[in-house]
Amino acid sequence: MISVExxxxxxxSYVSVLEPETKPILDSLGQVLAEDVYAQFSIPPLDNSxxxxxxxxxxxxxxxSDSTPIRLRVIDEVAAGYMxxxxxxxxxxxxxxxxxPIPAGADAVVQFEHTSEASRMGYGQKARxxxxxxxxxxxPGQNIRQAGEDVRQGEMILKKGSTIRPAEIGVLASLGHSxxxxxxxxxxAILATGDELVQVGEHLPIGKIxxxxxxxxxxxxxxxxxxxxxxxxxxxREEDLISKIRQALECDMLITTAGVSVGDxxxxxxxxxxxxxINFWQVRMKPGKPLAFGRIGKLPHLGLxxxxxSSMVSFEQFGRPAILKMMGKTEFRKPEVTAVLxxxxxxxxxxxxxxxxxxxxINGTWHADLTGPQGSGILTSMALANGLVIVPEDVAELKxxxxxxxxxxxxxxxxxxx
Amino acid sequence: MISVExxxxxxxSYVSVLEPETKPILDSLGQVLAEDVYAQFSIPPLDNSxxxxxxxxxxxxxxxSDSTPIRLRVIDEVAAGYMxxxxxxxxxxxxxxxxxPIPAGADAVVQFEHTSEASRMGYGQKARxxxxxxxxxxxPGQNIRQAGEDVRQGEMILKKGSTIRPAEIGVLASLGHSxxxxxxxxxxAILATGDELVQVGEHLPIGKIxxxxxxxxxxxxxxxxxxxxxxxxxxxREEDLISKIRQALECDMLITTAGVSVGDxxxxxxxxxxxxxINFWQVRMKPGKPLAFGRIGKLPHLGLxxxxxSSMVSFEQFGRPAILKMMGKTEFRKPEVTAVLxxxxxxxxxxxxxxxxxxxxINGTWHADLTGPQGSGILTSMALANGLVIVPEDVAELKxxxxxxxxxxxxxxxxxxx
Numbered sequence: 051m052i053s054v055e056x057x058x059x060x061x062x063s064y065v066s067v068l069e070p071e072t073k074p075i076l077d078s079l080g081q082v083l084a085e086d087v088y089a090q091f092s093i094p095p096l097d098n099s100x101x102x103x104x105x106x107x108x109x110x111x112x113x114x115s116d117s118t119p120i121r122l123r124v125i126d127e128v129a130a131g132y133m134x135x136x137x138x139x140x141x142x143x144x145x146x147x148x149x150x151p152i153p154a155g156a157d158a159v160v161q162f163e164h165t166s167e168a169s170r171m172g173y174g175q176k177a178r179x180x181x182x183x184x185x186x187x188x189x190p191g192q193n194i195r196q197a198g199e200d201v202r203q204g205e206m207i208l209k210k211g212s213t214i215r216p217a218e219i220g221v222l223a224s225l226g227h228s229x230x231x232x233x234x235x236x237x238x239a240i241l242a243t244g245d246e247l248v249q250v251g252e253h254l255p256i257g258k259i260x261x262x263x264x265x266x267x268x269x270x271x272x273x274x275x276x277x278x279x280x281x282x283x284x285x286x287r288e289e290d291l292i293s294k295i296r297q298a299l300e301c302d303m304l305i306t307t308a309g310v311s312v313g314d315x316x317x318x319x320x321x322x323x324x325x326x327x328i329n330f331w332q333v334r335m336k337p338g339k340p341l342a343f344g345r346i347g348k349l350p351h352l353g354l355x356x357x358x359x360s361s362m363v364s365f366e367q368f369g370r371p372a373i374l375k376m377m378g379k380t381e382f383r384k385p386e387v388t389a390v391l392x393x394x395x396x397x398x399x400x401x402x403x404x405x406x407x408x409x410x411x412i413n414g415t416w417h418a419d420l421t422g423p424q425g426s427g428i429l430t431s432m433a434l435a436n437g438l439v440i441v442p443e444d445v446a447e448l449k450x451x452x453x454x455x456x457x458x459x460x461x462x463x464x465x466x467x468x
Numbered sequence: 469m470i471s472v473e474x475x476x477x478x479x480x481s482y483v484s485v486l487e488p489e490t491k492p493i494l495d496s497l498g499q500v501l502a503e504d505v506y507a508q509f510s511i512p513p514l515d516n517s518x519x520x521x522x523x524x525x526x527x528x529x530x531x532x533s534d535s536t537p538i539r540l541r542v543i544d545e546v547a548a549g550y551m552x553x554x555x556x557x558x559x560x561x562x563x564x565x566x567x568x569p570i571p572a573g574a575d576a577v578v579q580f581e582h583t584s585e586a587s588r589m590g591y592g593q594k595a596r597x598x599x600x601x602x603x604x605x606x607x608p609g610q611n612i613r614q615a616g617e618d619v620r621q622g623e624m625i626l627k628k629g630s631t632i633r634p635a636e637i638g639v640l641a642s643l644g645h646s647x648x649x650x651x652x653x654x655x656x657a658i659l660a661t662g663d664e665l666v667q668v669g670e671h672l673p674i675g676k677i678x679x680x681x682x683x684x685x686x687x688x689x690x691x692x693x694x695x696x697x698x699x700x701x702x703x704x705r706e707e708d709l710i711s712k713i714r715q716a717l718e719c720d721m722l723i724t725t726a727g728v729s730v731g732d733x734x735x736x737x738x739x740x741x742x743x744x745x746i747n748f749w750q751v752r753m754k755p756g757k758p759l760a761f762g763r764i765g766k767l768p769h770l771g772l773x774x775x776x777x778s779s780m781v782s783f784e785q786f787g788r789p790a791i792l793k794m795m796g797k798t799e800f801r802k803p804e805v806t807a808v809l810x811x812x813x814x815x816x817x818x819x820x821x822x823x824x825x826x827x828x829x830i831n832g833t834w835h836a837d838l839t840g841p842q843g844s845g846i847l848t849s850m851a852l853a854n855g856l857v858i859v860p861e862d863v864a865e866l867k868x869x870x871x872x873x874x875x876x877x878x879x880x881x882x883x884x885x886x
Contacts, residue, residue, distance in 0.1 A: 079687050094677065094845065129704070131664025133675045149664055149774070151675050200846045207848060215878060216691060217850035220684030220776055224847055228669035246549025246567055251646035257551045257569050259512065266638030269497050273634060286547070356567070358638055427512065428618045429642055430625060432635035460633060
């Protein structure tokens with residue numbers, strides 16, 4: 051048997067970062083930037099007003115107060131997106147809206163609230179004064195956003211390898227980019243195997259079960275940002291399996307479920323060995339001991355066990371990091387928290403156990419309640435759980451009240467407040 | 469001015485949980501279940517084998533060991549998905565694969581590893597023995613998965629209000645559901661306003677700026693699970709604004725950016741007051757003081773400030789909870805952590821400040837480094853940041869080394885390991 055770490059290292063050695071693609075910025079959310087982005091111009095491009103008010107010479111406002119207002123002649127007005135053709139000269143002012151470029155000759159803005167406009171007209175009403183009274187002095191630069199305050203022309207703005215979030219999309223748009231180069235999302239083919247499987251929505255004959263692994267794995271694939279390509283169910287006949295596997299060759303990875311344990315109906319193993327290079331591993335973990343990994347041509351292939359829980363838990367340990375690596379991400383670990391265990395957990399055969407638990411934060415401390423029976427066929431336990439209590443290989447028993455590490459299945463915004 | 473909490477309470481009072489829709493299970497990831505799901509049959513439906521091995525009478529294997537093997541006659545073999553028509557009688561065994569239904573008369577399974585099959589044939593090779601030697605005794609029930617072990621017929625399996633995750637999708641599939649009833653995702657119309665705005669990808673005339681708010685807000689909308697409907701840029705002309713706003717009427721919410729401050733070019737305010745009910749609030753926060761909220765017909769309308777950072781920060785406080793409520797979620801708080809502040813933060817005018825910071829966990833303690841200048845036009849500071857340091861309304865200054873609360877902008881799986 052090999053350790054979880056060794057199996058993961060082997061899996062990761064088989065997959066590479068995919069090539070970049072050019073995408074509309076809004077479609078790139080969550081992908082990894084494939085090149086450094088430099089600013090081709092400054093933002094803001096010109097000094098502009100941070101307030102609605104009057105562009106003035108600061109010098110002119112010296113000593114202004116409610117009792118000794120300074121009167122200025124209003125010679126123009128300018129809105130955001132427009133340039134005044136006039137210059138502010140001593141004794142004059144230009145009415146200016148937030149975001150409008152500062153007119154020549156002005157070096158500060160007096161906000162409406164500190165002028166006669168506010169007191170006479172009320173906020174937001176249209177006013178065309180030929181004269182304005184200023185009640186507060188301003189200093190040079192006051193209420194002005196300087197050109198290049200956000201971004202200086204030529205500056206590196208976004209770094210290759212960053213994940214695209216809403217703020218990155220905003221920054222790209224502010225620089226006028228409609229598209230961006232990002233590492234493309236992997237296409238992951240998913241193939242269930244076994245004569246016992248029936249497609250959801252169809253009649254279930256006695257002795258058969260519905261194919262659930264395809265759906266749980268496909269949604270795990272989706273969740274981590276890859277594109278699932280569902281190949282359906284391969285029956286236990288060589289030609290069916292081979293034809294299905296060939297449909298996967300245009301994808302970036304093939305995930306099969308079932309067919310990797312010791313049973314002699316596990317045709318998958320035979321076909322995969324013929325079609326490519328395949329390794330069958332016994333991984334020192336529970337659930338999920340049997341695992342296959344190899345290549346079909348250049349296509350990496352991950353063979354997950356058939357038990358529903360084993361399949362999901364193995365995907366988290368091996369499929370998820372492979373997908374993240376292909377997407378250009380560099381952090382592959384699942385988040386873990388330290389928690390107080392409620393209920394006991396056995397570990398009889400020296401494997402690393404992942405026991406389903408409900409993890410909660412109570413008064414700043416994490417608590418993990420086991421979800422009950424831990425059989426690898428008990429898929430409902432995954433739906434109850436939000437974390438996996440880890441029983442290390444060399445620990446035979448965890449007792450109620452002990453401190454344990456828990457791998458978090460869901461690491462959502464709700465977690466910290468839970 | 470009103471508090472952030474009061475503004476949020478008012479916003480939430482205007483939006484309701486949306487109606488359910490029926491979706492293919494894989495397309496429902498992240499949505500909220502709109503009804504309880506009950507099991508229409510048990511899983512597994514029949515007792516079945518947990519191992520590849522031999523179905524036997526446990527009684528027959530008493531005393532079996534390497535030196536005193538028990539010989540049984542092999543009368544049939546059965547694979548997963550098939551039923552044996554024979555019964556196990558004393559002295560006989562049926563070769564059985566994992567998942568295959570337990571034949572009549574058998575009450576336990578001896579795994580291959582504990583029989584002559586393993587020693588003679590090696591794992592996984594096709595073997596048709598007429599006789600098998602058993603080297604270990606089994607007890608009744610051993611290596612059998614009981615019918616109903618995962619799910620009992622009639623049981624409630626998934627609860628209304630749960631968020632659909634990969635495990636829920638797996639459970640739905642295992643019960644044969646190809647579709648599921650979930651609360652539908654809101655459609656959120658996004659309208660930028662202002663003559664100064666230029667569409668990304670187009671030439672930028674002097675004095676103009678690119679429209680970035682539409683993209684940052686649309687990606688925030690996407691990120692929290694809603695569907696952005698981009699209406700483009702409304703110019704500062706009444707008829708343009710009205711026609712754009714009417715395009716929003718098929719959506720579940722309208723978000724406008726800019727046009728909510730005191731400037732008299734803020735036509736948005738006038739038009740919105742004519743077309744519907746609109747409230748202009750001064751919210752005691754920074755960035756993001758001006759905020760509009762109301763209704764156009766039945767359509768909730770959120771008016772965000774025009775500054776790029778104000779727009780994003782206000783969206784997180786008000787737009788995100790509104791979307792989550794419409795989606796049927798019940799936890800609206802952003803996650804917060806307690807961190808050590810690096811750098812100082814002023815708060816001169818008694819508002820709640822949200823200062824951009826890089827938050828890291830070092831040796832189990834969170835640290836928050838301010839990203840530098842905190843101007844509300846400085847969008848790059850949002851791209852640098854992963855959290856917002858909160859300066860409470862009644863705190864005039866935070867000093868280097870103080871303990872602060874930080875609202876996390878990104879709460880991803882990388883956080884805990886960062």
